[in-house]
Amino acid sequence: MTFNDEAERFQNLNLTNMMERFTPFQIDQILAKSEIQWQEFLGLLSPAATGLLENMAQAAHKLTIEHFGRTILLYTPLYLSNYCVNQCVYCGFNQANDIPRRKLTLHEVELEAQAISITGLQHLLILTGESRQHSPVSYIADCVSILRKYFSSISIEVYPLSTEEYADLISAGVDGLTIYQEVYDQQIYQRLHPAGPKRNYSYRLTSPERAGDAGIRTINIGALLGLNDWRYEVFFTGIHAAYLQNKFPDIEVGVSFPRMRPQFGDFEPEYRVSDSDLVQSIAALRLFLPRIGITISTRENAFLRDNLLKLGVTKMSAGSSTAIGGHTDAIDSIGQFEISDRRTVKEMRETISKAGYKPILKDWHDLNAGRIDETTSVT
Amino acid sequence: MEDKLKIGDKELDSRLFIGTGKFADYSLIPKVIESSKAQVVTVALRRVDFGTPEENMLTFLSQNIVLMPNTSGARNASEAIRIARIARAAGCGNWVKIEIINDQKYLLPNNFETIKAIEVLAKDGFIVLPYMSPDLTAAKMMAEAGAAAIMPLGAPIGTNRGLKTRELIQILISEINLPIIVDAGIGRPSEAAEAIEMGAAAVLVNTAIATADDPVLMAEAFGQAVDAGRKAYLAGPGATHQFAEASSPLTGFLRNE
Amino acid sequence: MLVTINGKKSDVIPDSNIQDVIRTKNLEMTAIIIDLNGNIIAPEHWSDTFLHKDDDLEIIQIIGGG
Numbered sequence: 282m283t284f285n286d287e288a289e290r291f292q293n294l295n296l297t298n299m300m301e302r303f304t305p306f307q308i309d310q311i312l313a314k315s316e317i318q319w320q321e322f323l324g325l326l327s328p329a330a331t332g333l334l335e336n337m338a339q340a341a342h343k344l345t346i347e348h349f350g351r352t353i354l355l356y357t358p359l360y361l362s363n364y365c366v367n368q369c370v371y372c373g374f375n376q377a378n379d380i381p382r383r384k385l386t387l388h389e390v391e392l393e394a395q396a397i398s399i400t401g402l403q404h405l406l407i408l409t410g411e412s413r414q415h416s417p418v419s420y421i422a423d424c425v426s427i428l429r430k431y432f433s434s435i436s437i438e439v440y441p442l443s444t445e446e447y448a449d450l451i452s453a454g455v456d457g458l459t460i461y462q463e464v465y466d467q468q469i470y471q472r473l474h475p476a477g478p479k480r481n482y483s484y485r486l487t488s489p490e491r492a493g494d495a496g497i498r499t500i501n502i503g504a505l506l507g508l509n510d511w512r513y514e515v516f517f518t519g520i521h522a523a524y525l526q527n528k529f530p531d532i533e534v535g536v537s538f539p540r541m542r543p544q545f546g547d548f549e550p551e552y553r554v555s556d557s558d559l560v561q562s563i564a565a566l567r568l569f570l571p572r573i574g575i576t577i578s579t580r581e582n583a584f585l586r587d588n589l590l591k592l593g594v595t596k597m598s599a600g601s602s603t604a605i606g607g608h609t610d611a612i613d614s615i616g617q618f619e620i621s622d623r624r625t626v627k628e629m630r631e632t633i634s635k636a637g638y639k640p641i642l643k644d645w646h647d648l649n650a651g652r653i654d655e656t657t658s659v660t
Numbered sequence: 661m662e663d664k665l666k667i668g669d670k671e672l673d674s675r676l677f678i679g680t681g682k683f684a685d686y687s688l689i690p691k692v693i694e695s696s697k698a699q700v701v702t703v704a705l706r707r708v709d710f711g712t713p714e715e716n717m718l719t720f721l722s723q724n725i726v727l728m729p730n731t732s733g734a735r736n737a738s739e740a741i742r743i744a745r746i747a748r749a750a751g752c753g754n755w756v757k758i759e760i761i762n763d764q765k766y767l768l769p770n771n772f773e774t775i776k777a778i779e780v781l782a783k784d785g786f787i788v789l790p791y792m793s794p795d796l797t798a799a800k801m802m803a804e805a806g807a808a809a810i811m812p813l814g815a816p817i818g819t820n821r822g823l824k825t826r827e828l829i830q831i832l833i834s835e836i837n838l839p840i841i842v843d844a845g846i847g848r849p850s851e852a853a854e855a856i857e858m859g860a861a862a863v864l865v866n867t868a869i870a871t872a873d874d875p876v877l878m879a880e881a882f883g884q885a886v887d888a889g890r891k892a893y894l895a896g897p898g899a900t901h902q903f904a905e906a907s908s909p910l911t912g913f914l915r916n917e
Numbered sequence: 918m919l920v921t922i923n924g925k926k927s928d929v930i931p932d933s934n935i936q937d938v939i940r941t942k943n944l945e946m947t948a949i950i951i952d953l954n955g956n957i958i959a960p961e962h963w964s965d966t967f968l969h970k971d972d973d974l975e976i977i978q979i980i981g982g983g
Binding site for chain 3 (some may be wrong): 680681682683684689702703704705706707708712715716717718719728729732742745746747749750752808817825844864866867
């Protein structure tokens, strides 16, 4: 069984109808429970729960501190290549967009790594567009073998791979996978992905499981908010995360809440997701899955990020650039989307500390990875 | 409202299972069963002691009772398997409570040997209910091995100390897709009600009834407590609030929207 | 002839069947289960099942238990 089967079971339900039937009284009752099932998670995402948002936020805050303490893990993205064969209508790297295409040479990767590691960050997320010609798995592995000298944790956000390919990258030094389904509604998915291998909804949906089978240590999933009714998308993200937690008890599962940002091109999100909707999403997910990691990226502005800090978030990006070579400014290129929070890593660390939280730069070290600077002290 | 407990091939109305050990007199047992309305009772197998042979337990139990012979005395999987097969051959039906103990100090069960025994007995057609130390990984392996229910201990056997393992049992109730039956440790009807109220499918009580001053009256109390707990579980408890009005609101910033 | 009965070496008359052993121990026939070398022997076969040297005989009863 894969999440395909599980998703189908839920896609056959009229979730919108079910959500509309919740009353504020029922939400109040759900908030009193110590364990929350999927039906109740649906309730917390419903319109009726909007009036109890402060109560949800308080409960989410308390649960997060219980499970994670007052900590925020910091990471930064590193874009390796923007070549892409897909035509995701909402994405700046869309094949049809006439933008300069390039990928980092291995020398440039090393320069970027040095620039990032000066900031103290130890967790890195590397990204590429989907192009097996320009950024094949072997290229990603070559990049990783350089990056592992500088970082204790390397996650990939690349096109879906086979179990064997995931295993290859894991043995090259990758420990984390980030892959967003973008939109769980299958019809919308097909409409927004008119061409390229990404049209295969199921293959993308089951990627986290293949990485899990290959032995990945962390998995991060999400839906791109703005492509569909957020209540429906956050619900599916939640049950997907619950499924992965259940299937892989030894994997750290996390969820991101990426909201649509302006990007190159003229796509306008059809669905509005307000700040209050985002807060409801985060709090509902925290109450449903108390141990789940929750990421908020620099897509969101500084004011909002500072306020979301206490609501269940455990991980934030910092010092981000979505452009190829953006950490060294060596190359001028167009980013995948616009960054809102442009604070430096140092500024983020200070902000987090001021809020009474501890910024974490490293929570993982693979003893087998053989990093140059630490091998001797380990043995 | 119909609310049956389904285990294996049986549908039960009562969520109180009764153990028949430690009774001063077997003739009390039919009265205890009647006053508690229990439908499942455990029995044990022993080598005959030629000096002082005991009465046949079965003659005190009516035909419509579900017998659940235990494997007490077994120190490993193969002994438990042998005892289970003897019990079935002796006409005790195909239910079995696996109880494997090789810790004579605390009488805590051996989860590893228990998993091995479940695997063999479930394939052999038994309805297997393992007595276990509440541990999620072990419970998952038991479910996979073919257990029909999981019976975690509430406190060490015979101690009457109540639901000491409450948090761990709560996890089993949430995560395991089988009836969770709290076995051992429950000393009072209020504790039985608590276990059922939190979602346990049933409780197994022996010492608390057998050693009460009036076992028949105590059995009735347990029966009613279990009923009350189940009704409360089905009714869904009302909200209890930890914060009346938060002093520092977390969502105040949204007013700027 | 030496056989093991309930874990103890016991001397029984050669050519004894299970029925004979039960009778000499004064046991109530309906209350016991017989296991010979790991196999359960049904009551109707007690009189035609003969013991051999070094047999392992278990005489078991059902008692109260939790």
